[in-house]
Amino acid sequence: MMRFLEIFSNGDSQSLRISQKEIPKPNDDDVLIKVEYVGVNRIDILQKKGLYNSEKEDNDVLGVEVSGTIVNMGSKAYLYNPTLKEGMKVCALLSGGGYAEYVTANSSLCFKIEENFLTMEEAACMPEALFTIWKNLIMIGDMSLGSSILIHGGSSGIGTMAIKVANLFNAKPIIVTAGNDKKCSACIGIGADYAINYKKEDFVKKVMEMTNGEGVDIVLDMVGGEYLRKNISCLKYKGKIINIAFLDGAKSEIVIPEIMKKEAIITGSYLKSSPIDEKCSIACDLRSKLWPFINKGLLKPVIDSVYDFEKVEQAHERMENSMHIGKIVLSF
Numbered sequence: 001m002m003r004f005l006e007i008f009s010n011g012d013s014q015s016l017r018i019s020q021k022e023i024p025k026p027n028d029d030d031v032l033i034k035v036e037y038v039g040v041n042r043i044d045i046l047q048k049k050g051l052y053n054s055e056k057e058d059n060d061v062l063g064v065e066v067s068g069t070i071v072n073m074g075s076k077a078y079l080y081n082p083t084l085k086e087g088m089k090v091c092a093l094l095s096g097g098g099y100a101e102y103v104t105a106n107s108s109l110c111f112k113i114e115e116n117f118l119t120m121e122e123a124a125c126m127p128e129a130l131f132t133i134w135k136n137l138i139m140i141g142d143m144s145l146g147s148s149i150l151i152h153g154g155s156s157g158i159g160t161m162a163i164k165v166a167n168l169f170n171a172k173p174i175i176v177t178a179g180n181d182k183k184c185s186a187c188i189g190i191g192a193d194y195a196i197n198y199k200k201e202d203f204v205k206k207v208m209e210m211t212n213g214e215g216v217d218i219v220l221d222m223v224g225g226e227y228l229r230k231n232i233s234c235l236k237y238k239g240k241i242i243n244i245a246f247l248d249g250a251k252s253e254i255v256i257p258e259i260m261k262k263e264a265i266i267t268g269s270y271l272k273s274s275p276i277d278e279k280c281s282i283a284c285d286l287r288s289k290l291w292p293f294i295n296k297g298l299l300k301p302v303i304d305s306v307y308d309f310e311k312v313e314q315a316h317e318r319m320e321n322s323m324h325i326g327k328i329v330l331s332f
């Protein structure tokens, strides 16, 4: 048996409590990981509250990324990822189940950790952000040398890693928005060229000033709502708006001729429901293109705080109140 965090409904509110269940068994292409740390993501909170439409095959235990040790391997796991073996320290992208002492992971979505360059705490924060950024900024956004980019939620888990990856790709300028001056300074500290406190300044006006009236090639947005219309105003001719969330509203009113004038591309994606083949292909790209930087200590996440898993509700509260800068982690 193992301990895990179970979603517990108490009338109108949902919380998590420690419970016991069988240790999962790996399928042929899976490994079983003894979890050390799990990265906390907004989707965990949405799923806990029943606000995320999870797929039927999803795990009802929260947690989409972990670090830990491989303790068992399915009969074909080695074929799908020959770098793995029992006893190895890894991090993994999951479709759920990480808020537990043990979890199974598809072997193709596991990454060997060189602890000289990445601690196990840091490793637990990598998969969700790196997969999301690779899919959206590189595959969809075609970010490359000299791409100008606006990242909303610059101080978030995704935002802080996006700043770092955009720097590795020599995107310029990297402009971010964040909700207070402390968050803005932190974003500059990790490599943003400009940070706009959206509560004090009009971000459209600032972006146009910072780009000499041209606008940016790519906008990465997690806010939605009325930001969509504003994002179009920030866009360069033939630029792309990539939506990954809609924290401020799923609906937006836009003016169609403004899209036409700029030949703007408005797109977006969900990582969680992407086909497994695509996730495996992203994993290959990450292994060959980004892991060399990680294994030289040149790419690390920003860690905000680490909580014991028993204090999970405090960790979630910190995220819900947007107190954090970077990633929140639970230790098991």
Ligand SMILES: NC(=O)c1ccc[n+]([C@@H]2O[C@H](COP(=O)([O-])OP(=O)(O)OC[C@H]3O[C@@H](n4cnc5c(N)ncnc54)[C@H](OP(=O)(O)O)[C@@H]3O)[C@@H](O)[C@H]2O)c1
Pocket: 040, 041, 042, 043, 128, 132, 153, 154, 155, 156, 157, 158, 159, 177, 178, 179, 180, 183, 222, 223, 243, 244, 245, 246, 247, 248, 269, 270, 271, 272, 319, 322, 326
């Ligand atoms: N589509 C995908 O595949 C995918 C994958 C991963 C994550 N996501 C989504 O991307 C977002 C970022 O993920 P994360 O784990 O990095 O979360 P996070 O750290 O909690 O980031 C959310 C950020 O949004 C900012 N924000 C702006 N307006 C907001 C509003 N109205 N309500 C709440 N926050 C607001 C918050 O800071 P300030 O407002 O203070 O600046 C905060 O930094 C989440 O919504 C997540 O669900 C999507």
